[in-house]
Amino acid sequence: xxxxxxxxxxxxxxxxxxxxxxxxxxxxxxxxxxxVQSYFNLQNPYWQTIIVRPVQRGQEIKLDTKNITGxxxxxxxxxxxxxxxxxxxxxxxxxxxxVIGIGGMGSVYRARDLHFPNVxxxxxxxEMINLAPDPLIRQTIVxxxxxxxxxxxxxxxxxxxxxxxxxxxxxxxxxxxEFVHGKDLEAVINDTPGFLPxxxxxxxxxxxxxxxxFLHAHKPDPIIFRDMKPSNVMIDxxxxxxxxxxxxxxxxxxxxxxxxxxxxxxxxPEQYRGEATQLADIYSLGATLxxxxxxRDPRLEPPFSFAERPVRRINAAVSSEFEAxxxxxxxxxxxERFPSTDAMKDALMAVxxxxxxxxxxxxxxTAKINAIKPLWSFKCEDEIRGSALLYQGxxxxxxxxxxxxxxxxxxxxxQWKYPTDGGIVSRPAVYDGNLFFGSEDQRLHVxxxxxxxxxxTYFTEGKIRSSPRIAEGHAFIGSDDxxxxxxxxxxxxxxxxxxxxxxxxxxxxxxxxxVYVGTEGGMMHAIDFRGGLKWRFQAKRAIxxxxxxxxxxxxxxxxxxxxxxxxxxxGWAIWRFRLDKGSVSSPALxxxxxxxxxxxxxxxxxxxxxxxxxxxxxxxNQVSSSPTIYKDSLYCGSVDGxxxxxxxxxxxxxxxxxxxxxxxxxxxxxxxxxxIGSADHQVYALFA
Amino acid sequence: xxxxxxxxxxxxxxxxxxxxxxVTAPLTDQQISAIMKxxxxxxxxKQLVVGAGQSIGKQREHNEDSLLAxxxxxxxxxGNVPFGLYIVADGMGGHQYGExxxxxxxxxxxxxxxxxxxxxLYSVPSQPMQESLQEVIQSSVVEAHRFVQSEAPGGxxxxxxxxxxxxxxxxxxxGDSRAYSIYPDGRVEPITRDHSLVKRLEExxxxxxxxxxxxxxxxxLIRAVGQGDxxxxxxxxxPFPQPGYLMICSDGLWGVVNDKDIYRAVADAHSLxxxxxxxxxxxxxAGGPDNISVVLVxxxx
Numbered sequence: 005x006x007x008x009x010x011x012x013x014x015x016x017x018x019x020x021x022x023x024x025x026x027x028x029x030x031x032x033x034x035x036x037x038x039x040v041q042s043y044f045n046l047q048n049p050y051w052q053t054i055i056v057r058p059v060q061r062g063q064e065i066k067l068d069t070k071n072i073t074g075x076x077x078x079x080x081x082x083x084x085x086x087x088x089x090x091x092x093x094x095x096x097x098x099x100x101x102x103v104i105g106i107g108g109m110g111s112v113y114r115a116r117d118l119h120f121p122n123v124x125x126x127x128x129x130x131e132m133i134n135l136a137p138d139p140l141i142r143q144t145i146v147x148x149x150x151x152x153x154x155x156x157x158x159x160x161x162x163x164x165x166x167x168x169x170x171x172x173x174x175x176x177x178x179x180x181x182e183f184v185h186g187k188d189l190e191a192v193i194n195d196t197p198g199f200l201p202x203x204x205x206x207x208x209x210x211x212x213x214x215x216x217x218f219l220h221a222h223k224p225d226p227i228i229f230r231d232m233k234p235s236n237v238m239i240d241x242x243x244x245x246x247x248x249x250x251x252x253x254x255x256x257x258x259x260x261x262x263x264x265x266x267x268x269x270x271x272x273p274e275q276y277r278g279e280a281t282q283l284a285d286i287y288s289l290g291a292t293l294x295x296x297x298x299x300r301d302p303r304l305e306p307p308f309s310f311a312e313r314p315v316r317r318i319n320a321a322v323s324s325e326f327e328a329x330x331x332x333x334x335x336x337x338x339x340e341r342f343p344s345t346d347a348m349k350d351a352l353m354a355v356x357x358x359x360x361x362x363x364x365x366x367x368x369x370t371a372k373i374n375a376i377k378p379l380w381s382f383k384c385e386d387e388i389r390g391s392a393l394l395y396q397g398x399x400x401x402x403x404x405x406x407x408x409x410x411x412x413x414x415x416x417x418x419q420w421k422y423p424t425d426g427g428i429v430s431r432p433a434v435y436d437g438n439l440f441f442g443s444e445d446q447r448l449h450v451x452x453x454x455x456x457x458x459x460x461t462y463f464t465e466g467k468i469r470s471s472p473r474i475a476e477g478h479a480f481i482g483s484d485d486x487x488x489x490x491x492x493x494x495x496x497x498x499x500x501x502x503x504x505x506x507x508x509x510x511x512x513x514x515x516x517x518x519v520y521v522g523t524e525g526g527m528m529h530a531i532d533f534r535g536g537l538k539w540r541f542q543a544k545r546a547i548x549x550x551x552x553x554x555x556x557x558x559x560x561x562x563x564x565x566x567x568x569x570x571x572x573x574x575g576w577a578i579w580r581f582r583l584d585k586g587s588v589s590s591p592a593l594x595x596x597x598x599x600x601x602x603x604x605x606x607x608x609x610x611x612x613x614x615x616x617x618x619x620x621x622x623x624x625n626q627v628s629s630s631p632t633i634y635k636d637s638l639y640c641g642s643v644d645g646x647x648x649x650x651x652x653x654x655x656x657x658x659x660x661x662x663x664x665x666x667x668x669x670x671x672x673x674x675x676x677x678x679x680i681g682s683a684d685h686q687v688y689a690l691f692a
Numbered sequence: 693x694x695x696x697x698x699x700x701x702x703x704x705x706x707x708x709x710x711x712x713x714x715v716t717a718p719l720t721d722q723q724i725s726a727i728m729k730x731x732x733x734x735x736x737x738k739q740l741v742v743g744a745g746q747s748i749g750k751q752r753e754h755n756e757d758s759l760l761a762x763x764x765x766x767x768x769x770x771g772n773v774p775f776g777l778y779i780v781a782d783g784m785g786g787h788q789y790g791e792x793x794x795x796x797x798x799x800x801x802x803x804x805x806x807x808x809x810x811x812x813l814y815s816v817p818s819q820p821m822q823e824s825l826q827e828v829i830q831s832s833v834v835e836a837h838r839f840v841q842s843e844a845p846g847g848x849x850x851x852x853x854x855x856x857x858x859x860x861x862x863x864x865x866x867g868d869s870r871a872y873s874i875y876p877d878g879r880v881e882p883i884t885r886d887h888s889l890v891k892r893l894e895e896x897x898x899x900x901x902x903x904x905x906x907x908x909x910x911x912x913l914i915r916a917v918g919q920g921d922x923x924x925x926x927x928x929x930x931p932f933p934q935p936g937y938l939m940i941c942s943d944g945l946w947g948v949v950n951d952k953d954i955y956r957a958v959a960d961a962h963s964l965x966x967x968x969x970x971x972x973x974x975x976x977x978a979g980g981p982d983n984i985s986v987v988l989v990x991x992x993x
Contacts (some may be wrong), residue, residue: 147900154895219839539771542822556860556931569824569929574771576860577824613928615826 014218046250054649084132087111090164093118094178095171098129110176114183117168121636126183127168128680133534134175142175149177159222162656163215163246179377184248185241189234196496199319202658206356211245212289213349214238220282220345228281232288233270234295235266242658269296274338283338286348290333290341297322297330310334325355332408376661377421377687379677380416384409388681391471391630391669395440395453399672399679400439401687402428402481408441408449408454409687413679416689420456424449430471430511431670433479435493440479442468446493448481451458460496466507470521471550471596475514476533480521482508488536500535510560511550516572520558522547528560530575540577543568548588549600553610561600567610569598579615590630590670592638594652601627605646607640609655619655630632634673634692639680641667647690649681679681694779703952738993739765739858740776743964749944750980756783757983758794758849760802762803766813768981769785771942775917776856777802777984778987780869782942784916785982789840789847793918797836797849803833805855825862829855833864840918848916851925852884852940859932859991864925867913867944869985874958880951883930886917911943925967930992937964944984964988 031034085635088100088111098115105112111130117125132149134143153170169180189208193200215510219227238246272287289300294310298318315327317666321589329351335341342348344427386405393400398419399411403540404427408417426444433440438459439451458471466484473480478499484507490499495622506525513520518530518538528551544564558572560582563586569578584604591600599608603626609618629641638652649658665683672679676692728874740763748755757780764775781799801803808828812821840847850867868886876883885891889912893899897952899907931932932938937958945954949971957974961967968986975984 144900147902151900474763556929571858574773576857577822578860579824579826579861613930614926637873 017028017096041480048146055482085637088113088131091398094129095173098127098178098180100129101126104128106369107461115180117180120635125635128165128181128183130179130181130433132177132179134172146172146177149179153179155227159219160654161215161218161226162654163211163244164218164650165248166247166653172575183297184238186239186246187238188248189239189292189296192239193234193299198331199299199321200296202322202359203295203356204325205293206352206359207243208237208239208245208296209289209293210273210349210352210356212247212292213345213352215247215266216282216285216345217349220285225649226282229285230288231270232285232292234292234476236290247401248634272338273308273602281338281339284659286341286345287335287338288331289345289348290330293330294334297326304465308336311336320506323355323359325358326352328353333396367586376659376690378661380689381689382409382418382687384685384687386427388685388687389427389429389668390681392672392679392681392687393432393434394674394679395439397688398453399689400432400434400453401679401681402430402432402441402443403681403685404429406443406445407437408432408451410453411687413674413689416687422449422451422456422458425465426467429469433472433474435474435479438473440472440481442470442472442481442483443466445483446483448472448479450496458550462489462491462496462498469507469509471511473512473519475515475519478517479516480512480514482510482512482521482523484524488519488531490513490519502529502531502535502537504529506546509546509548509588513551513553513558515558518572520551520553520572522549522551522560522562526564527561528558528570528575530558530572540572541568541575541577546588550590552591554593554595557612559591559593559598559612561589561602563588563592563614565602567591567598567600567608569612569615581608581610581615581617585626588628592631592633594633597652598630599633599640599652601629601631601640601642605642605644607650607655608651609639620658621648621650621655628666629669630670632671632673634678637692639671639673639692640672641669641680641682643668645680645682645684647688649692661688694795695809708719709852735993737765737767738772738774738991739767740774741964741990741992742776742778743966743968743988744988745965745968745984747972747976747980747984748943750976752981752983754789754791756794757781757944757985758783758791758798759985759987760987761799761938761987762802762806763961765815773813773858774991775809776989777805777853778856778938778989779851779853780940780942780985780987781851781917782867782869782944782983782985784848784913784919788851789844793847793849794840794842796843797851798919800836800839801829801832801851801853804835805829823859825855825857826929829853829864830925830927831870834923837917837923842900844918848913848919850913850942851917854938854940854989855987856932856938859934860929861932861938862927862929864927866923866925867916868911870946871939872939872941872954873930873991874937874939874955875933876935876959878952878955878959880955882926884926887926888913889902910947933952934991936990938989939986941986942981942983942987944982945975945986948978949979955982958988964990 010248019398022087069169090100090102092100096212097118099118101114103111104114110133111679113129115127115129118126119555134142134145136145142601144546157167161197165182167181181623219229219339230618236249237249240246267637267688270288270291272284279659280551295302297315315322315330330359333341384403384405386403388403390402397413399413402408407421408428409421419452422443424443428443430442437453444467444528446467451460452459464485468483477493486504486506488502494664504523506523508523520530522528524546526545528547532537532538543562546563549561551558554570557569557578559566559569571578583602585602587602591598597610598612601607605618605623605626607627611618623642624644626643631638631640633652638650641647645663645666646660648660652660663684667682669681673692678690678692740858742761742763744761760779762777766773775971781794781797783794784933850869852869852871862863865884868888872885873881889905890904890910892914894904939971958967961970968988971986972984
């Protein structure tokens with residue numbers, strides 16, 4: 005991913021400079037600024053007496069520099085000789101699609117993760133070829149790589165790519181990262197005719213200050229990025245910055261002392277003395293901004309000559325305030341620069357406010373929201389509170405106007421509607437070409453998807469708000485008549501009924517040969533296939549939320565403000581997680597994460613094993629909608645009228661779409677398209 | 693690091709050609725027969741079986757380790773509830789109250805947990821309780837922490853406790869005793885993460901594995917029951933390894949016997965108490981520098 009910057013430049017000598025640049029970095033073992041004692045300087049006398057011997061990188065082992073670097077300087081042929089070919093699969097999992105960059109130590113590939121067979125999940129695979137001839141050195145190199153990968157895996161920030169995996173195969177190590185759609189800042193500068201607008205660069209500069217502050221504030225020890233330059237800054241498809249290349253390649257060159265040649269135009273003078281503090285990152289950020297504003301590549305200029313070519317002499321459109329910020333960050337003496345990236349950000353914000361760049365940044369973001377145009381929309385005659393089903397190219401959704409609609413998934417064209425005598429607030433189910441859904445007219449309706457005509461109906465004695473669950477030749481559905489009905493799919497008659505004490509709005513879930521269903525009285529029931537009670541669990545208030553299971557546990561929320569994990573086999577509570585308010589939303593699972601909305605307006609992400617909160621995302625009104633996970637995104641509606649798309653691992657907002665009314669149904673995502681109904685009477689199809 | 697290793701197991705070494713050809717990881721005959729052997733012994737009723745072992749070691753004068761193993765089986769028309777509580781605690785070396793702390797911790801925790809569960813397990817009619825297992829075990833650690841602070845001031849202890857109910861293990865963990873899942877195919881996977889200085893440095897990338905192995909302060913804990921104002925145990929719930937074993941042990945075992953030998957000692961024994969004795973002997977054979985405690989649990993049926 006980060007090797008992309010090398011791509012547009014075809015000249016071989018530039019590649020050689022790049023290699024030299026990497027070599028220079030050797031000197032600075034990344035964490036030399038550690039204060040190891042600081043983090044166990046707790047109140048406990050037990051470990052205050054300990055002296056930790058400093059761990060100096062690259063000193064224990066003398067590497068045979070020539071043997072390692074030899075093939076690199078002729079990098080392109082050795083790398084290409086070993087380069088993976090498209091179609092090759094790594095560790096039975098990562099199917100290589102293309103080379104997206106060539107770095108100093110190997111290539112960067114775009115690959116597809118085959119663990120997600122039904123969707124195309126793209127990842128960036130960064131390769132490091134380990135050419136050390138000595139097995140001990142080779143092993144040390146791999147260990148260094150793994151230690152770096154471990155540290156990176158703990159960094160959670162919107163502007164830092166996620167690490168998914170790392171592994172070593174033969175003489176190569178691989179790091180699997182988030183694939184960033186976009187291009188690097190160097191390519192952006194080179195591909196833009198003329199100068200980039202100031203407000204754009206201020207916006208990026210503020211984001212870069214944010215991510216550097218995050219790294220500098222890392223506990224227990226600050227992380228110094230050391231390698232800020234345009235080719236290490238990706239601009240993604242939303243126009244946001246992502247910082248790439250955290251020096252994994254550099255750890256491969258541990259111990260190559262004395263190979264310091266060349267000039268790295270973005271590094272501050274003190275880095276050549278082996279010092280690196282956060283002030284070094286400030287200088288490099290200044291150099292990066294200077295390059296972006298002037299289009300003058302500092303690698304082609306004499307070292308530390310920024311003062312000789314002030315920004316405004318080359319690009320007069322830049323404000324003098326912005327130029328002053330850049331000059332301060334580029335001071336030769338570190339003490340004269342901004343004391344921290346936070347201070348630099350404050351200065352940039354002040355410039356942005358003064359020049360009006362800030363107001364231009366804000367509308368740009370609203371424009372992004374409004375820019376999301378539905379693929380199609382379809383208007384019904386009343387509110388849509390339920391959720392859609394997709395079956396053979398058609399969308400089926402119920403409406404409060406008593407009709408069930410069949411629409412073409414491709415263009416939203418009306419196909420047929422089927423009238424009932426009550427509102428439809430649930431999600432239909434499909435079996436053998438027939439749709440199953442309940443209505444407030446107390447009936448379970450079975451309708452042919454082909455003709456839209458009724459096949460049979462089943463009467464309960466109360467309104468139906470629960471969605472049907474089809475399993476084991478039966479449709480299981482709850483009703484306001486306080487009964488769970490097990491309806492035989494062939495005969496249309498009840499095989500058995502399980503009577504509870506309260507209306508059932510929750511949708512039954514079938515797993516472990518049990519049917520799980522919650523009631524408005526707060527009781528969770530586990531019922532076997534003969535209709536006998538296996539166990540039950542009492543929550544303090546209504547369980548409207550529909551339960552789900554993984555191998556271990558049954559998960560659901562209650563209006564009592566708790567998210568529950570029960571042992572699915574015997575009903576013992578494994579953990580309880582406090583939400584700020586009650587919830588009628590149904591949880592969704594992905595990996596080890598559980599997601600749910602609540603009336604406090606938040607969408608929560610909770611660790612399944614430890615019940616620790618991973619993140620929460622705040623919307624402007626209660627979240628009754630249930631989250632849907634698709635690829636690496638979470639989709640969920642809110643009563644504030646928006647459909648939100650979040651990155652599910654971080655909770656970061658990707659986009660939101662505003663409908664004209666509350667969204668209480670749950671999104672359906674298929675083939676990169678989201679289908680959602682709103683209380684504004686409309687069904688929308690949006691690009692995921 | 694261990695957790696990451698677990699999440700991203702090292703891939704098999706393979707040539708690119710075979711990597712392309714095969715999709716599913718093939719098992720060796722040995723692995724297959726090991727798995728088959730274990731599944732062939734069939735028990736109709738789910739139950740926990742346990743073994744335990746302890747030794748003062750070869751170089752210490754006091755035993756500062758404590759362990760507790762409690763297994764209960766209830767089966768009948770109200771269902772089948774295997775229940776077990778297994779705790780290993782290692783009193784902090786050099787503290788005069790080390791042995792008091794570990795002993796108190798296992799008893800206080802077990803008493804607390806049993807009082808909470810008693811009404812639900814050992815009375816009729818039985819029904820699931822409201823408080824969650826994670827809350828109960830978490831509170832039991834806090835209770836032990838308070839007790840050690842008031843009754844053995846200055847003392848500290850590790851605690852690794854497994855509450856097994858049905859087919860789930862709820863673990864509470866503080867310090868550098870460890871819980872492992874051991875599988876019939878030879879995998880010995882740590883479930884817990886040490887709260888030790890050396891582990892912390894390793895995770896932060898200050899030490900590589902060789903440096904960590906030779907680190908002079910390997911026994912320094914950064915979290916212990918009885919130490920500090922607040923205690924925050926790691927609490928997780930995971931499925932019981934089936935087929936396989938749950939093992940809890942003090943650093944007197946894992947510090948000197950490697951994973952391979954641990955597996956060997958368990959696989960070669962005909963019973964769990966024998967396996968525990970084998971493990972203790974292996975640790976003593978390796979010098980026995982510290983007290984050794986081990987509990988092995990299997991869920992059969």
